[in-house]
Amino acid sequence: MNLSNAVALVTGGSSGIGRAIARSLTEAGARVAITGRDKAKLEEAARELGAFAIQADVAVEADVERTFGQVMAKFGDLDILVNNAGIGTFKPLVEMDTTAFERVFATNVTGVMMMGREAARIFSARKRGNIVNICSTAGLRGGTNGTAYYASKFAVRGMTECWRAELRKHNIRVMLVNPSEVVTDFFAANGLQQNVNDSKLRGEEIASAVKAILEMDDRGFVPELSVFATNPID
Numbered sequence: 001m002n003l004s005n006a007v008a009l010v011t012g013g014s015s016g017i018g019r020a021i022a023r024s025l026t027e028a029g030a031r032v033a034i035t036g037r038d039k040a041k042l043e044e045a046a047r048e049l050g051a052f053a054i055q056a057d058v059a060v061e062a063d064v065e066r067t068f069g070q071v072m073a074k075f076g077d078l079d080i081l082v083n084n085a086g087i088g089t090f091k092p093l094v095e096m097d098t099t100a101f102e103r104v105f106a107t108n109v110t111g112v113m114m115m116g117r118e119a120a121r122i123f124s125a126r127k128r129g130n131i132v133n134i135c136s137t138a139g140l141r142g143g144t145n146g147t148a149y150y151a152s153k154f155a156v157r158g159m160t161e162c163w164r165a166e167l168r169k170h171n172i173r174v175m176l177v178n179p180s181e182v183v184t185d186f187f188a189a190n191g192l193q194q195n196v197n198d199s200k201l202r203g204e205e206i207a208s209a210v211k212a213i214l215e216m217d218d219r220g221f222v223p224e225l226s227v228f229a230t231n232p233i234d
């Protein structure tokens with residue numbers, strides 16, 4: 001597709017990977033809306049990116065519906081949904097509590113589903129569109145302390161396969177991108193410590209992968225793409 005003038009909606013576009021994706025899409029000439037819950041952080045990012053800010057929580061159904069209403073009111077169309085907003089909680093199974101577990105699933109699974117559903121309604125009617133789900137290499141295999149986060153990403157991967165089966169006949173490309181570890185605020189925001197150095201992935205590498213798969217001619221699509229650091233040193 002041609003990104004020039006395309007309309008893209010990036011959830012969690014106020015930070016990290018989503019912000020880098022929003023930047024690469026605006027630089028390619030797309031009109032971009034970004035969402036996030038923290039208003040000040042969102043507005044600062046929107047100003048810097050030249051994007052349209054929509055304060056919304058993907059886990060709240062009314063916010064999801066309002067998000068699409070605001071995008072259509074502002075731009076009158078939608079070509080791309082990047083389902084990127086995500087959170088985590090990392091605890092051993094024996095310490096897992098249902099509140100933390102359900103909070104992760106509300107954003108990473110129910111939120112992704114509701115955003116995908118609203119986009120699919122628009123895209124099915126216009127017979128074309130693009131959904132990029134930002135999953136994780138945590139969705140490819142299990143690991144310690146991964147009960148909530150890893151399982152939520154397995155669910156994203158499963159939903160993506162279902163949407164692809166349902167939506168392909170409407171010319172909707174449903175794509176999954178699995179970043180390995182990326183240096184962002186995710187770790188601090190979710191109770192983890194991250195060792196930062198230049199060997200690790202940045203949001204820019206993920207943004208470059210997303211831009212590349214979107215730019216492929218619409219007759220083709222990349223179902224799934226994993227991105228690893230070449231020689232990460234922790």
Ligand SMILES: NC(=O)c1ccc[n+]([C@@H]2O[C@H](COP(=O)([O-])OP(=O)(O)OC[C@H]3O[C@@H](n4cnc5c(N)ncnc54)[C@H](OP(=O)(O)O)[C@@H]3O)[C@@H](O)[C@H]2O)c1
Nearest residue numbers: 012015016017037038057058085086136181182184185186
């Ligand atoms: N960093 C990594 O190593 C890594 C690796 C693989 C996959 N990922 C995935 O990549 C995605 C982005 O992560 P990141 O590393 O860029 O994290 P980040 O820097 O913490 O950014 C997360 C973004 O999502 C927003 N967000 C969180 N919950 C939300 C909600 N319920 N509704 C709307 N917005 C919400 C945040 O803004 P507010 O807090 O203001 O809402 C923020 O803009 C996530 O899905 C994550 O699982 C990250």
